[in-house]
Amino acid sequence: MTDQLISPEAFFGYRLGGDRKIARWDRIVAYFNLLSKESDRIKVIDMGPSTEGASFLLVVISSPENLSRLEEIREANLRLSDPRGLSDEEAEEHIAHGVAVVCQSMSLHASEIAPTQMAPELAYDLVSGEDEDTCRILDNVVFLMVPCFNPDGQIMVADWYDRWIGTEYEGSPLPWLYHRYGGHDNNRDAFQTNMVESRYVASILFRDWMPQAYVDHHQMGSFGARFYIPPYTEPMRPHADPLVYWEHMWYGGHMATLLEQNGKAGVIAGGSTFPAWGHMGWHRITNHHNICGMLTETASAKLATPIHIQVDQLKGNHFSFPEYVAQTNFPHPWEGGWWRLREMVEQIKISA
Numbered sequence: 001m002t003d004q005l006i007s008p009e010a011f012f013g014y015r016l017g018g019d020r021k022i023a024r025w026d027r028i029v030a031y032f033n034l035l036s037k038e039s040d041r042i043k044v045i046d047m048g049p050s051t052e053g054a055s056f057l058l059v060v061i062s063s064p065e066n067l068s069r070l071e072e073i074r075e076a077n078l079r080l081s082d083p084r085g086l087s088d089e090e091a092e093e094h095i096a097h098g099v100a101v102v103c104q105s106m107s108l109h110a111s112e113i114a115p116t117q118m119a120p121e122l123a124y125d126l127v128s129g130e131d132e133d134t135c136r137i138l139d140n141v142v143f144l145m146v147p148c149f150n151p152d153g154q155i156m157v158a159d160w161y162d163r164w165i166g167t168e169y170e171g172s173p174l175p176w177l178y179h180r181y182g183g184h185d186n187n188r189d190a191f192q193t194n195m196v197e198s199r200y201v202a203s204i205l206f207r208d209w210m211p212q213a214y215v216d217h218h219q220m221g222s223f224g225a226r227f228y229i230p231p232y233t234e235p236m237r238p239h240a241d242p243l244v245y246w247e248h249m250w251y252g253g254h255m256a257t258l259l260e261q262n263g264k265a266g267v268i269a270g271g272s273t274f275p276a277w278g279h280m281g282w283h284r285i286t287n288h289h290n291i292c293g294m295l296t297e298t299a300s301a302k303l304a305t306p307i308h309i310q311v312d313q314l315k316g317n318h319f320s321f322p323e324y325v326a327q328t329n330f331p332h333p334w335e336g337g338w339w340r341l342r343e344m345v346e347q348i349k350i351s352a
Contacts, residue, residue: 005038005128008120016117017345020165022304023117024158025151029055031120032147039127040064041138047200051180054151056200059119061126061145063138066099073142074209077101081210081290099139101211103204104352105146105282108187110153110178112219114298114344119147122349144204144211149197150186153178161303171302187216187281201282206289213251213292216283217348220273220297222307224317224324226266226334227347228297229255232276233320240287245276247292255296255351264347266299266334271320271327296351298344311336 009015011031012023036044043060050056066073076094079086106115123145126134137143148154160174177183182195189198205214220228230252236245252269259267274295278284286293301307314324314336326333 005124006034007128008124012120015342016121017114017340017342018304019306019340019342020170020304021341022113022158022161023120025054025116025148025154028116028120028147029057032057032059032123035123035127040067041127042123043067043070047203048196050151051196052152054155056151056197057147058200058204059123059145059147061123061138061143062099062141063135066139066142070142073099073101078210099142100213101142101144101209102213102215103144103146103209103211104215104217105149105201106217107154108149108216108282109184109218110150110157111173111184111303112300113154113157113303114219114300114341115217115348116148116154117341118217118345118348118352119145121345122352123147125349144209146201146204149201150179151197152180157303165305171305188279190282190285191280205282205286205291210289211291213247213294214283214286215294215296215352216281217352218295218297219300219344221317222300222339223309223313223315224299225268225272225321225330226299226339226343227259227264227268227351228272228274228295229259229267229269229351230294230296231270232274232295233270233272233318234275236276237278237284237287241290244287244290244292248294251292251294258350259347260332262346262350264350265332266330267332267347268321268330271318271329272297273318296348298348299339301339301341301344304341306338306340308338309336 014021032044036042045058047056047058076098080094106119156178164170179186189195193199193202231248256269283293283295316323
């Protein structure tokens with residue numbers, strides 16, 4: 001069946017993350033729907049319209065066997081998440097027949113385009129891969145992917161970029177809010193769920209699934225570390241279970257190892273601008289629901305336009321990262337050069 005799968009490069013006509021290329025949301029939706037017709041490892045759920053009427057997708061990826069009993073897995077996972085009245089014997093039975101549930105969301109902030117550009121490629125790699133690691137993931141994980149948290153904004157940003165490409169305004173920021181109501185503060189809606197997009201994700205996380213882990217993929221400024229991964233830096237927010245914060249280190253350590261093995265320099269774990277204490281956005285509020293909620297932040301270019309960075313332009317940006325020099329949580333500094341959307345796509349995919 002994998003021989004029939006159409007790759008993202010064949011579908012979009014270029015390698016995702018290519019210079020001066022942004023795949024628009026309607027085309028990404030079409031690709032996910034195509035994959036779901038071609039593969040029994042993926043299920044695409046249209047959760048309903050966004051604020052301005054675009055499709056809001058939940059993409060479920062796992063082994064065919066897991067997808068065939070998806071409702072059983074979901075119900076067992078919910079039972080474990082609220083153990084009131086659950087006997088030890090029943091819990092052990094659910095664990096023995098269950099799998100891990102992991103949710104990841106992309107590009108909540110629509111100007112942070114790389115995670116959504118990465119999403120079709122990650123899906124293709126999982127549904128087409130026959131290597132040992134991919135099969136192990138599919139057998140042991142139900143992966144819930146929100147390929148775009150803000151479809152309306154994604155469409156606005158893609159259209160704005162295409163409008164001005166080749167001019168002096170190429171790569172300039174959108175001059176209006178990329179969510180009609182929330183703008184860049186749509187992540188602050190995690191604890192209020194005023195927006196329909198927030199209600200979809202809150203339903204996935206806190207009602208329908210209660211995953212064991214959640215990752216919210218973002219972008220940051222251009223002139224510091226290339227990639228921020230868990231754990232958070234200080235100060236910590238109290239009252240979450242301590243095990244959740246230890247899990248941050250476990251996941252982050254695994255990400256860091258894979259990134260280094262793949263030659264990705266400039267990775268910082270904690271020690272940057274993202275403390276455990278902060279607004280109760282999606283990656284923080286989940287920790288208080290016994291979900292290991294995490295954040296990644298990749299350094300940005302000018303949307304899809306590459307930028308060149310001299311080594312003396314690179315700088316630290318936090319009290320625990322005061323200078324751009326090697327330290328224990330930043331052992332392999334990036335030395336400058338061209339920074340491209342493709343680099344961003346690759347390191348996000350590795351971490352995912």
